[in-house]
Amino acid sequence: MRKLFPLFLCIFLLTGCQPQAYSSQTFAMDTLMQFTIYGRNGQEALAHASARIQALEQLFSVTRTQSETYAVNHARGEWTAVSAELYELAARTLDLCRETGGALDLTAYPAVRAWGFTTGEYQVPDGETLKELAACIDYSRVELEENRIRLPDGMELDFGATAKGYAGEVLARELREMGVECAILSLGGNVQTIGSRPTGDPWRVGVQDPEGEDYLLVLSVVDQAVVTSGGYQRFFEENGLRYWHIMDPDTAAPARSGLSSVTIVGDSGTLCDGLSTALFVMGREEAAAYWRAHPEFEAVLVSEDGSIAVTEGLEDRFVLNTGYEDRDVEVIRR
Ligand code: AMP
Ligand code: MG
Numbered sequence: 282m283r284k285l286f287p288l289f290l291c292i293f294l295l296t297g298c299q300p301q302a303y304s305s306q307t308f309a310m311d312t313l314m315q316f317t318i319y320g321r322n323g324q325e326a327l328a329h330a331s332a333r334i335q336a337l338e339q340l341f342s343v344t345r346t347q348s349e350t351y352a353v354n355h356a357r358g359e360w361t362a363v364s365a366e367l368y369e370l371a372a373r374t375l376d377l378c379r380e381t382g383g384a385l386d387l388t389a390y391p392a393v394r395a396w397g398f399t400t401g402e403y404q405v406p407d408g409e410t411l412k413e414l415a416a417c418i419d420y421s422r423v424e425l426e427e428n429r430i431r432l433p434d435g436m437e438l439d440f441g442a443t444a445k446g447y448a449g450e451v452l453a454r455e456l457r458e459m460g461v462e463c464a465i466l467s468l469g470g471n472v473q474t475i476g477s478r479p480t481g482d483p484w485r486v487g488v489q490d491p492e493g494e495d496y497l498l499v500l501s502v503v504d505q506a507v508v509t510s511g512g513y514q515r516f517f518e519e520n521g522l523r524y525w526h527i528m529d530p531d532t533a534a535p536a537r538s539g540l541s542s543v544t545i546v547g548d549s550g551t552l553c554d555g556l557s558t559a560l561f562v563m564g565r566e567e568a569a570a571y572w573r574a575h576p577e578f579e580a581v582l583v584s585e586d587g588s589i590a591v592t593e594g595l596e597d598r599f600v601l602n603t604g605y606e607d608r609d610v611e612v613i614r615r
Contacts, residue, residue: 299479299480300319300320300321300323300463300479301319301320301321301323302317302318302319302323302479303317303318303319303323303324303326303327304316304317304318304327305327305330305331307331307334307335309334309335309338309468310334310337310338310341310342310444310445310448310468310469311469312445312468312469312470313469314334314466314467314468314469315466315467316330316331316452316464316465316466316467317464317465317466318330318456318461318463318464319461319462319463319464319479320460320461320462320463321460322459322460322461323461325459326456326459326461326464329455329456329459330452330456330466333448333451333452333455334448334452334468337366337444337447337448337451340363340364340366340367340370341367341370341440341444341448343390343399343437343438343439343440343441344399349361349363349364349367350367350438350439350440353367353430353432353438354390354432354437354438356431356432357434358431358432358433358434359431360426360429360430360431361429361430361431362428362429363428363429363430364428365428366451367430368425368428368430369447370440370443370444370447370551371387371423371425371430371438371440372425373443373447373551373552373555374387374440374442374443374551374555375387375420375423375425377443377551377552377555377556377559378420379420379421380575381555381556381559381563381571383420383530383531384530384558384559384560384562384563384567385420385442385443385555385556385558385559385562386418386419386420386530387420387423387438387439387440387442387443388417388418388419388420388422388423388432388436388437388438388439389418389439389528389530389533390437390438390439391414391417391418391435391436391437391533392411392414392415392418392528392530392533392534393439393441393526393528394437395410395414395533396524396526396528396534396535397517398515398526403517403519403524405519405524406533411532411533411534412533414533415530415531415532415533417435417436418436418528418530418533419436422436423436423438441526442510442554442555442558442559443551443554443555443558444554445468445469445470445471445508445550445554446471446506446508446549446550446551446552446553446554446555447550447551447554448468448550449466449468449471449472449473449506449550449554450473450506450549450550450551452466452473453466453473453474453475453506453550456475457475461475462475462476463475463476463477463478463479464476465484470508470509470510470511470514470557471506471507471508471509471550471553471554472484472486472502472506472507472508473506473550474486474502474503474504474505474506474507475504476503476504477503477504483501483502483503483598484501484502484503485499485500485501485502486499486500486502486507487499487500487602488500488507488509488542488544488581488583489509489511489513489542490583490605491511491512491513491541491542491583492513492541492587495602495604495605496602497583497589497601497602497605497608498581498589498599498600498601498602498605498610499599499600499602500544500546500581500595500598500599501598501599502546502598504548505546505547505548506545506546506547506548506549506550506553506554507544507545507546507553508544508545508550508553508554508556508557509542509543509544509545509557510527510542510543510557510558510560510561511541511542511543511561511583512525512526512527512535512541512542512561513525513541513542514526527558527561527562528562529562530562536561536562538561538562538563538564538565538567539564539565539584539585540560540561540564540565540568540582540583540584540585541583541584541585542561542581542582542583543556543557543558543560543561543568543580543581543582543583544557544580544581544583545557545560545578545579545580546578546579546580546581546594546595547577547578547579548577549577552577552578553578556571556578556580559571560572560580560582565582565584565590568580568582569582569590569592569613572592572613573615579591579592579594579595579598580592580595580613581595581599582613587608588608588609588611589608589609589610589611590610590611590612590613591610591611591612591613592612592613593612593613593614593615596612
């Protein structure tokens with residue numbers, strides 16, 4: 282069974298605001314995206330956003346045989362020249378792999394595929410296969426140099442953990458350059474905001490209850506990205522066990538860290554996306570320690586037992602949703 286909740290972050294758009302709103306939906310990067318842009322050149326900006334997202338997918342897709350990523354993955358140990366954009370995404374993802382001590386690993390693709398997450402042919406690989414797959418996951422063997430990428434034969438890159446956040450960041454930059462001052466872009470589990478709502482109030486972005494259809498809490502956000510990773514977003518079940526798409530690079534199996542979702546809030550969509558995946562792999566304590574050592578983001582950690590923790594920068598920026606007011610929320614402090 283494959284389950285996809287493309288719009289699992291509920292977005293509350295203000296109605297009746299002054300500038301005109303332009304909205305469109307597009308399917309890209311394996312998810313439904315929704316863009317809402319306010320203001321005079323909204324129509325033009327929407328067209329730009331849709332075209333750009335398709336162009337970026339053409340670079341980053343791991344399954345499209347015409348993509349640059351596919352070319353890198355099938356170069357059999359040789360160098361592949363890539364566009365400046367793929368190079369930038371690879372370099373920034375690799376930095377995050379190093380910074381997170383390999384909780385994020387852009388070479389996880391053979392494991393992701395073996396479990397069936399790109400093919401839809403879901404299966405639980407046997408122990409021997411998992412050992413072999415884990416031995417092939419190693420970001421330190423990826424070489425980047427002058428817009429070229431090289432990796433050992435048998436290893437394959439996957440930008441699934443950072444591409445949507447990067448795309449949101451690129452779109453936000455380009456839309457701002459076009460004069461857009463007010464927009465909200467939902468790219469599956471990634472929300473990128475530009476400015477604030479037309480009224481001047483912050484955007485309100487809901488964080489999904491990993492155990493249900495509703496949202497747990499609502500975050501106030503201005504000009505930032507909000508990215509969630511969770512085991513509930515994409516999974517299959519076999520013999521009563523659930524297996525999801527976020528891999529522990531050490532075992533090549535779904536990461537079971539005790540967390541059921543991680544939401545990251547920050548200025549950089551790429552960073553937020555990479556860290557949502559990495560902190561999910563790390564688990565509650567390691568994630569809190571990582572946050573203490575890195576000032577550039579805030580986080581909401583939801584554990585499998587339903588408990589919620591938020592980092593202190595979010596303390597005054599969230600409200601629990603109706604029906605969840607009784608939940609304890611621990612504030613993680615520096
Ligand atoms: P996200 O939804 O941002 O958490 O990213 C999950 C996607 O990134 C998966 O669908 C895989 O394509 C890929 N992936 C899974 N586990 C990892 C990992 N530990 N490091 C990097 N990429 C991963
Ligand atoms: Mg991610």
